Amino acid sequence: MAVSTLTGADADADVPEFEAPLLHDAVDGVVDHKGRPVIRSKSGGWRSASFIIGVEVAERFAYYGISSNLITYLTGPLGQSTATAAANVNAWSGTASLLPLLGAFIADSFLGRYRTIIIASLLYILGLGLLTISAVLPSVCQNTVKNVPCSSSQFQVIFFFFALYLVAVAQGGHKPCVQAFGADQFDSQDPKECKAKSSFFNWWYFSMCGGTLITLLILNYIQDNLNWGLGFGIPCVAMAIALVIFLLGSMTYRFSIKGDEKSPFLRIGHVFINAVRNWRTSPSAIALQEEARGTLPHLGSQQFKFLNKALLAPDGSKEYGTVSSMNEVEEAKAVLRLFPIWATCLVYAIVFAQSSTLFTKQGVTMDRSIGSSFDVPAATLQSFISLSIVLFIPIYDRILVPIARAITGKPSGITMLQRIGTGMFLSAISMAIAAIVERKRLETALEYGLIDMPKATVPMSVWWLVPQYLLFGIADVFTMVGLQEFFYDQVPNELKSIGLSLYLSIFGIGSFLSSFLISVIDKATGGYGQDGWFSDNLNRAHLDYFYWLLAGLSAIEIVAYLYFAKSYIYNKGNTV
Incomplete structure (x- = not known):
């Protein structure tokens, strides 16, 4: 620990000569798994990141092994x-995307990222194991007469959703x-490692999508054509192996030194509480108090000045002791500054939710044959998203x-917000293409007299859906990766997990909004015995109307996003 504070002659005097060269290669602010100072050449970097990426590949393999084909299981075995x-599906994926806020709080405030990953992996293995058991319950519970399933479906449903x-x-x-934790393995103060960290987010998403691609090509086929229990059991085994690999890399990892300060959650929460408590206090009272302390508010950011009221004592007096420090106020401002960007990305998240639900149901009705004996699983088309990524x-x-x-002179080429906006534009185009293709599918069903034959195959190749999937993937390269880097980079150092959980919460809220939107539209358009936009008979449904609605909402979203992105002030130093 003292290594990070020793410099120059003091360092050479306190450390044996044979250790001095290693000391100069030490990385400040981090320790190894035993709490000792770490040496740059023997820890962190891509060596450590590769172990961490490995567990993420397995986790995505497991997660998409469930989510990508979940709608097929719910409409099939669960009826x-x-x-x-x-x-x-949207409610579950929304919950899964919001829970990282809780996970980040536990990690940043109590357990640390390393321990949280281990505990979460164990829970993952348990959940996948129970899911496998739930999938084989129907085959265990059979009546002896006519081989009809017995009346335990309610238990099966409860067990499955648990x-x-x-x-x-x-x-x-x-x-x-x-x-x-993977990004923590790169030192932002070292030019070489800083550049590697910028590429880390790209290659992280590349590897993650590689795991997803394997899922969509292999597991979906197993689930549709062989056995659901096997389709859920394989991810369980994969997560167990990944946990072992993650633990093997423990000796190479860099662990951030945790200070003795109170939780960053509590610090930021207190800032908002104190600002509300002093909401009637005039700005002049703040200026007088800060002038007395020798620290004026204008030394901080000029955005969200109302939070400066947290600098005052509860009674608004001019005492020297303040409720919150300037540093804590600036932390709160850094988090609050993200909210407009967060909010304007929600429509993108709603659009994102359709690839694993309605797109898949479309594909089920279309001609999926390759040759004379093989049908492509509809959910496998999601592999084109991963493939394009x-x-x-x-x-x-x-x-x-x-x-x-070379054109802009920026290390990342374009800014993070420019990258996010480009993906939003591409996702809007993908929804317009999806609407046009769905209209073509409905016209084909009408032409061949299949309107009232929902189980009949519409003589239109499923490959018509490929362009919208490919464009989805390219949009993800811009927006998804951009959001990951943005929400990691633009929060204080102690809130990196929170930043990434905020990014994930976009897709959690987006999934809930998608679920709400579908439910409202279904009730509004499917009443009085009519076929609504989401009729079980997709040949009488109007998914094309829904896609056009999302394309229009995306256009509105882009306008709002451009407005807020233009006025956004980057937190370049990552500290306050």
């Missing part, structure tokens, strides 16, 4: 309607910590970024 199943939400809890602890990220990182860097 739910299309609208109900889509709402349940296991499903246990996986969501595990993901809530896993997701915000793994990526932040895997193909495009190297192009972006190795070709587009250097070109943009």
Whole structure:
């Protein structure tokens, strides 16, 4: 610990000569798994990140092994309607995306990222194991007469959703910590490692999508054609192996030194509480108090000046002791500054939710045959999202970024907010394409007299859906990766897990909004015995109307985003 404070002659005097060269290679602010100072050449960097990326690949393999084909399981073995199943999928994925806020709080305030990852992985393995058992229950519970399933479906549903939400809890602890812990392995103060960290977010998403691609190509086929128990059991084994690999890398990891200050959650929470408590206090009282202390508010940021009221004592007096420090107020401002960007990305998250629900239901009705004996699982088409990401990220990182860097002079080529906005624009186009293709599918069903034959295959190739999936993937390279880097980079150092959980919460709220929107539209358009936009008979439904609605909302979102992005002030130093 003392290594980070020793410099120059003092360092050489206090350390034996044979250790001095190692001391100069030490990394400030981090320790190894035993609490000792770490040496740059023997810890962190891509060596450590590779172990961490490995566990993330397995986690995504497991998560998408459930989420990508969940709507098929709900409408199949569990017998739910299309609208109900889509709402349940969105509710579950929304919960899974919001729970990282709790996981980040536990990690940053109590357990640390390393321990949280281990505990979350164990919960993941337990949840996947229970999910596997729930999937084989129907085959265990059979009547002896006519081989008809017995009346234990209610127990099966309860058991299934218990296991499903246990996986969501595990993901809530896993997701915000793994990526932040991986980024922690790079020293921002070292030019070489700082550049590597910038690429880390690209290659992190590349590897993550590689795991997703394997899921969509292999697990979806197993689930649709072989056995759901096997389809859930394989991810369970994968997570167990990944946990072992993660533990093997423990001796190479860098662990941030945790200070003795109170939790960053509590610090920021107190700032807002104190500001509200003093909301009637005039700005002049703040100026007088800060002038007496020799620290004027104008030394901090000029945004969200109302939070400066947290600098005052509870009674608004001119005492020297303040409730919150300037540093704590600036931390709160840094988090609050993210909210407009967070809010204007919600429509993108609603659009994102459709690829694993309604797109999949579309594909089920179309011609999925390859040759004479093989049908492509509808959920497997999501692999084109991952495929386009895997193909495009190297192009972006190795070709587009250097070109943009030469033009703009920025290390990242374009700013994080420019990258996010580009993806939003592409996602709006993808929804317009999806609407046009769905209209073509409905016209084909009408032409061949299949309107009232929902189980018949519409003679239109499922490959018509590929463009919207590919565009989704390219949009993700811009927006998803941009959001990850933005919410990691623009929060104080102690809140990196929180930053990433805020990014994930966009998609949690977006999933809930998608579920709410589908439910409201289904009730509004499907009443009085009419076929609504989300009719179980998709040949009488109007998913194209819904896609056009999302395209319009995306256009409005982009306008609002551009307004807030233009006025955003970057927290370049990552500290306050």
